[in-house]
Amino acid sequence: MRLLLRFMLALLATSSMAVQAQLWVFVDGAGVAHAATTQVDSRYRPVLGDRTPDEGRVPGKSDGVGGLLTWLEFAPEVKRLSHVLREAAKECGVDIELLKAVIAVESGFNPKAVSPRGAIGLMQITPETAERYATKTEAQRPAAERLLDPLTNVLTGARMLADLTHRLGRIDVALAAWNAGEGRVRKYGGEMPPIAETKAHVHLVLELYWALLQNNLQRGAHQLHMQPAASAVSD
Numbered sequence: 001m002r003l004l005l006r007f008m009l010a011l012l013a014t015s016s017m018a019v020q021a022q023l024w025v026f027v028d029g030a031g032v033a034h035a036a037t038t039q040v041d042s043r044y045r046p047v048l049g050d051r052t053p054d055e056g057r058v059p060g061k062s063d064g065v066g067g068l069l070t071w072l073e074f075a076p077e078v079k080r081l082s083h084v085l086r087e088a089a090k091e092c093g094v095d096i097e098l099l100k101a102v103i104a105v106e107s108g109f110n111p112k113a114v115s116p117r118g119a120i121g122l123m124q125i126t127p128e129t130a131e132r133y134a135t136k137t138e139a140q141r142p143a144a145e146r147l148l149d150p151l152t153n154v155l156t157g158a159r160m161l162a163d164l165t166h167r168l169g170r171i172d173v174a175l176a177a178w179n180a181g182e183g184r185v186r187k188y189g190g191e192m193p194p195i196a197e198t199k200a201h202v203h204l205v206l207e208l209y210w211a212l213l214q215n216n217l218q219r220g221a222h223q224l225h226m227q228p229a230a231s232a233v234s235d
Contacts, residue, residue: 065207068104077109084151092158097212101205111150120147123157133159175202
């Protein structure tokens with residue numbers, strides 16, 4: 001398995017993927033990891049986006065991917081939320097690794113975190129956004145109150161991520177809309193807006209997501225199948 005991971009990393013470092021910095025991956029039921037430089041079909045998820053040398057660290061956050069990944073492996077506050085993450089991932093169809101990455105970058109797994117802009121809880125969601133994605137039962141409680149509940153906060157964030165990804169078509173753009181607002185993403189034609197903080201935020205989340213997926217590959221995949229670069233999207 002270690003050879004498999006080293007091979008995948010070598011592809012990123014030495015092939016055209018290092019230039020494109022784009023990798024699409026899924027692991028099938030037989031434990032075979034399939035990787036491609038384009039989305040071959042709807043099972044493939046983008047796990048690494050384009051970046052420049054100056055990107056990858058969010059202003060005001062001291063940890064890069066390595067420090068966050070190590071912390072996620074051992075932090076008791078992360079382990080305590082395992083059941084919450086599993087439930088949200090199952091209900092909303094969002095990878096648990098993506099939820100972990102977003103929460104780590106947004107709040108450091110602090111369920112009581114409140115930003116200067118009024119974003120609340122684990123996934124740093126504003127009360128206005130919470131109202132949009134609330135169920136009828138959830139809406140019976142004030143948004144600012146229910147967002148302090150870990151399960152409600154993560155379920156709300158997972159619904160939002162699933163919705164943005166479905167409507168915008170790409171995880172990196174969905175994360176940009178999460179950070180900068182969907183209006184700004186639409187303003188730039190549905191692409192990443194040229195905002196340094198948003199770019200750094202998205203790349204940090206995606207790199208952490210990719211690193212967490214690698215850990216899962218280590219546990220679940222025993223073989224790698226690399227798709228030809230010319231493969232096209234098909235459903």
